[in-house]
Amino acid sequence: MNNYQDIAAxxxxxxxxxxxxxxxxxxxxxxxNWITVLVPSLLGGLAGSGLFVDSSxxxxxxxxxxxxxxxxxxxxxxxxxxxxxxCDAHQAECRRLVQLYRALEIRYRTLAQIEMQNIxxxxxxxxxxxxxLRQSQxxxxxxxx
Numbered sequence: 001m002n003n004y005q006d007i008a009a010x011x012x013x014x015x016x017x018x019x020x021x022x023x024x025x026x027x028x029x030x031x032x033n034w035i036t037v038l039v040p041s042l043l044g045g046l047a048g049s050g051l052f053v054d055s056s057x058x059x060x061x062x063x064x065x066x067x068x069x070x071x072x073x074x075x076x077x078x079x080x081x082x083x084x085x086x087c088d089a090h091q092a093e094c095r096r097l098v099q100l101y102r103a104l105e106i107r108y109r110t111l112a113q114i115e116m117q118n119i120x121x122x123x124x125x126x127x128x129x130x131x132x133l134r135q136s137q138x139x140x141x142x143x144x145x
Contacts (some may be wrong), residue, residue, distance in 0.1 A: 004111075004119045004120060004123060005111065005112050005113075005115070005119070006112075007123060008108045008109075008111035008112040008119070008123055008126075009108070009109075009112035011104075011108040011123075011126065011127070011130065012105050012108035012109045012112055015101045015102070015104045015105035015108060015130070016101075016105050018097070018101045019097070019098050019101035019102045019105060022094045022097045022098045022101070022139065023094075023098050025094050025139075026091060026094050026095065026098065029087065029090070029091050029094070032087070033082075033087070035078065036078050036079070036081055036082035036087065037079075037082060039074075039075070039078055040074075040075035040076070040078045040079045040082075041075075043071040043072065043074055043075035043078075044072070044075050046068065046071050047068050047071055047072040047075070090139060093137065093138050093139045094139055097133075097137055097139060100133050101133070104126060104129060104130055104133070107122075107126055108126060111123060111126070
Protein backbone atom coordinates (compact mmCIF):
# COMPACT_ATOMS: atom_id res chain seq x y z
CA MET A 1 0.00 0.00 0.00
CA ASN A 2 2.84 2.44 0.84
CA ASN A 3 4.34 1.99 -2.62
CA TYR A 4 1.11 3.25 -4.20
CA GLN A 5 0.95 6.10 -1.72
CA ASP A 6 4.50 7.03 -2.75
CA ILE A 7 3.41 7.09 -6.39
CA ALA A 8 0.49 9.34 -5.47
CA ALA A 9 2.86 11.63 -3.54
CA UNK A 10 5.18 11.87 -6.55
CA UNK A 11 2.26 12.78 -8.82
CA UNK A 12 1.12 15.35 -6.24
CA UNK A 13 4.54 17.03 -6.37
CA UNK A 14 4.51 16.95 -10.18
CA UNK A 15 1.06 18.59 -10.33
CA UNK A 16 2.16 21.21 -7.80
CA UNK A 17 5.27 22.05 -9.84
CA UNK A 18 3.27 22.45 -13.03
CA UNK A 19 0.56 24.55 -11.38
CA UNK A 20 3.22 26.74 -9.78
CA UNK A 21 4.98 27.15 -13.13
CA UNK A 22 1.82 28.27 -14.95
CA UNK A 23 0.86 30.51 -12.04
CA UNK A 24 4.26 32.23 -12.26
CA UNK A 25 3.71 32.69 -16.00
CA UNK A 26 0.39 34.39 -15.24
CA UNK A 27 2.12 36.81 -12.87
CA UNK A 28 4.57 37.74 -15.62
CA UNK A 29 1.76 38.14 -18.16
CA UNK A 30 -0.26 40.38 -15.86
CA UNK A 31 2.71 42.74 -15.70
CA UNK A 32 3.26 42.70 -19.47
CA ASN A 33 -0.44 43.43 -19.98
CA TRP A 34 0.19 46.82 -18.45
CA ILE A 35 2.60 47.47 -21.31
CA THR A 36 0.79 45.81 -24.22
CA VAL A 37 -2.81 46.70 -23.33
CA LEU A 38 -2.96 49.66 -20.96
CA VAL A 39 -0.16 51.76 -22.49
CA PRO A 40 -1.66 51.64 -26.02
CA SER A 41 -5.01 52.69 -24.56
CA LEU A 42 -3.40 55.64 -22.83
CA LEU A 43 -1.41 56.56 -25.92
CA GLY A 44 -4.59 56.40 -27.99
CA GLY A 45 -6.22 58.85 -25.61
CA LEU A 46 -3.18 61.07 -25.86
CA ALA A 47 -3.36 60.95 -29.64
CA GLY A 48 -7.00 61.99 -29.48
CA SER A 49 -6.10 64.94 -27.31
CA GLY A 50 -3.94 66.16 -30.19
CA LEU A 51 -7.04 67.68 -31.68
CA PHE A 52 -6.91 70.30 -28.94
CA VAL A 53 -3.16 70.99 -28.93
CA ASP A 54 -1.50 73.89 -30.67
CA SER A 55 0.76 72.39 -33.35
CA SER A 56 3.31 75.16 -32.81
CA UNK A 57 4.17 73.73 -29.35
CA UNK A 58 7.61 72.06 -29.28
CA UNK A 59 9.05 69.68 -26.72
CA UNK A 60 12.62 68.38 -27.00
CA UNK A 61 12.80 69.69 -30.54
CA UNK A 62 9.67 67.91 -31.80
CA UNK A 63 6.30 69.45 -32.46
CA UNK A 64 3.23 68.28 -30.57
CA UNK A 65 1.93 66.59 -33.71
CA UNK A 66 5.22 64.64 -34.03
CA UNK A 67 4.92 63.42 -30.44
CA UNK A 68 1.32 62.39 -31.09
CA UNK A 69 2.40 60.49 -34.20
CA UNK A 70 5.17 58.71 -32.27
CA UNK A 71 2.71 57.81 -29.49
CA UNK A 72 0.19 56.48 -31.98
CA UNK A 73 2.85 54.39 -33.73
CA UNK A 74 4.04 52.99 -30.40
CA UNK A 75 0.47 52.14 -29.42
CA UNK A 76 -0.07 50.32 -32.70
CA UNK A 77 3.17 48.35 -32.30
CA UNK A 78 2.36 47.31 -28.72
CA UNK A 79 -1.18 46.29 -29.69
CA UNK A 80 0.17 44.26 -32.61
CA UNK A 81 2.63 42.48 -30.34
CA UNK A 82 -0.13 41.61 -27.87
CA UNK A 83 -2.40 40.35 -30.64
CA UNK A 84 0.39 38.62 -32.59
CA UNK A 85 1.57 36.65 -29.58
CA UNK A 86 -2.06 35.65 -28.81
CA CYS A 87 -1.54 36.75 -25.22
CA ASP A 88 -5.19 36.59 -24.16
CA ALA A 89 -5.62 32.97 -25.27
CA HIS A 90 -2.32 31.95 -23.69
CA GLN A 91 -3.28 33.52 -20.37
CA ALA A 92 -6.67 31.81 -20.43
CA GLU A 93 -4.92 28.49 -21.07
CA CYS A 94 -2.53 29.09 -18.17
CA ARG A 95 -5.46 29.86 -15.84
CA ARG A 96 -7.19 26.65 -16.96
CA LEU A 97 -4.03 24.60 -16.39
CA VAL A 98 -3.43 26.05 -12.93
CA GLN A 99 -6.96 25.11 -11.87
CA LEU A 100 -6.78 21.58 -13.28
CA TYR A 101 -3.30 20.82 -11.93
CA ARG A 102 -4.30 22.12 -8.47
CA ALA A 103 -7.39 19.90 -8.51
CA LEU A 104 -5.31 16.85 -9.43
CA GLU A 105 -2.73 17.79 -6.81
CA ILE A 106 -5.42 17.71 -4.10
CA ARG A 107 -6.73 14.34 -5.26
CA TYR A 108 -3.25 12.82 -5.37
CA ARG A 109 -2.49 14.26 -1.91
CA THR A 110 -5.57 12.55 -0.52
CA LEU A 111 -4.41 9.21 -1.93
CA ALA A 112 -0.91 9.76 -0.57
CA GLN A 113 -2.11 10.58 2.93
CA ILE A 114 -5.07 8.25 3.47
CA GLU A 115 -4.88 4.48 3.13
CA MET A 116 -7.55 3.21 0.76
CA GLN A 117 -8.33 -0.26 -0.47
CA ASN A 118 -8.99 0.79 -4.06
CA ILE A 119 -5.94 3.07 -4.33
CA UNK A 120 -4.69 1.38 -7.51
CA UNK A 121 -7.95 2.06 -9.34
CA UNK A 122 -8.00 5.64 -8.14
CA UNK A 123 -4.39 6.29 -9.15
CA UNK A 124 -5.09 4.81 -12.58
CA UNK A 125 -8.15 7.04 -12.98
CA UNK A 126 -6.20 10.14 -11.92
CA UNK A 127 -3.30 9.19 -14.19
CA UNK A 128 -5.74 8.98 -17.11
CA UNK A 129 -6.96 12.50 -16.28
CA UNK A 130 -3.39 13.73 -15.96
CA UNK A 131 -2.46 12.21 -19.32
CA UNK A 132 -5.53 13.77 -20.97
CA LEU A 133 -4.63 17.13 -19.45
CA ARG A 134 -1.08 16.94 -20.76
CA GLN A 135 -2.35 15.97 -24.19
CA SER A 136 -4.88 18.81 -24.31
CA GLN A 137 -2.67 21.62 -23.04
CA UNK A 138 -1.53 24.14 -25.59
CA UNK A 139 0.78 26.08 -23.28
CA UNK A 140 4.27 24.64 -23.03
CA UNK A 141 6.17 23.77 -19.88
CA UNK A 142 9.87 24.48 -19.56
CA UNK A 143 10.40 22.81 -16.20
CA UNK A 144 12.08 19.48 -15.67
CA UNK A 145 9.79 16.52 -16.06
